[in-house]
Amino acid sequence: DAKTTQPPSMDCAEGRAANLPCNHSTISGNEYVYWYRQIHSQGPQYIIHGLKNNETNEMASLIITEDRKSSTLILPHATLRDTAVYYCIVRAPTGANSKLTFGKGITLSVRP
Amino acid sequence: ETGVTQTPRHLVMGMTNKKSLKCEQHLGHNAMYWYKQSAKKPLELMFVYSLEERVENNSVPSRFSPECPNSSHLFLHLHTLQPEDSALYLCASSQPGWPPTPFDGYTFGSGTRLTVV
Numbered sequence: 001d002a003k004t005t006q007p008p009s010m011d012c013a014e015g016r017a018a019n020l021p022c023n024h025s026t027i028s029g030n031e032y033v034y035w036y037r038q039i040h041s042q043g044p045q046y047i048i049h050g051l052k053n054n055e056t057n058e059m060a061s062l063i064i065t066e067d068r069k070s071s072t073l074i075l076p077h078a079t080l081r082d083t084a085v086y087y088c089i090v091r092a093p094t095g096a097n098s099k100l101t102f103g104k105g106i107t108l109s110v111r112p
Numbered sequence: 113e114t115g116v117t118q119t120p121r122h123l124v125m126g127m128t129n130k131k132s133l134k135c136e137q138h139l140g141h142n143a144m145y146w147y148k149q150s151a152k153k154p155l156e157l158m159f160v161y162s163l164e165e166r167v168e169n170n171s172v173p174s175r176f177s178p179e180c181p182n183s184s185h186l187f188l189h190l191h192t193l194q195p196e197d198s199a200l201y202l203c204a205s206s207q208p209g210w211p212p213t214p215f216d217g218y219t220f221g222s223g224t225r226l227t228v229v
Binding site: 099 | 114116148154155157160168200202204208218219220221222223225
């Protein structure tokens with residue numbers, strides 16, 4: 001029972017920013033937004049997570065709307081190696097809703 | 113290298129065979145997980161171990177038998193599998209805590225690609 005909605009796919013040009021949207025309109029107050037990605041036939045890789053403030057690390061930026069009902073993962077300068085399935089996951093840090101449950105994700109294709 | 117190592121990377125087994133998948137983590141995490149990823153399907157959580165105790169079993173058939181002898185090792189014993197069990201089996205570990213850290217968000221191994229013939 002995925003708590004997030006993502007488009008099935010998108011593409012972007014190499015070197016451009018990739019903005020991946022996610023809707024999580026039923027998010028609870030203690031639930032965080034996590035983003036993972038899975039490159040073909042490998043294990044998922046943690047990218048970033050946030051609660052309500054925007055977050056940035058060496059891989060990406062996470063923009064969460066003020067009402068927390070949606071977020072956007074930004075890869076500032078996409079490369080061919082960023083082609084992967086990106087999962088937006090909502091989870092609580094502890095308790096029954098703390099499991100990492102994957103939906104279908106969004107397939108990002110970076111074109112040369 | 114993520115710190116979670118799975119062996120073997122590839123496995124082909126007959127339906128009457130018995131085999132085991134191994135997962136090892138040296139991250140100091142106290143929770144470990146088995147996930148299954150069939151072709152074109154989302155990852156499915158199979159088993160959860162916390163402090164070496166099984167805390168969740170998501171209606172997985174008994175032909176899959178997990179074992180967690182210590183906090184660093186996790187096994188998945190396989191017997192009399194079916195062709196539809198062919199999939200990528202992923203192991204993950206985490207260190208639940210508050211506030212959540214990147215390591216709380218699970219670290220995955222590279223998986224074992226299992227083919228049942």
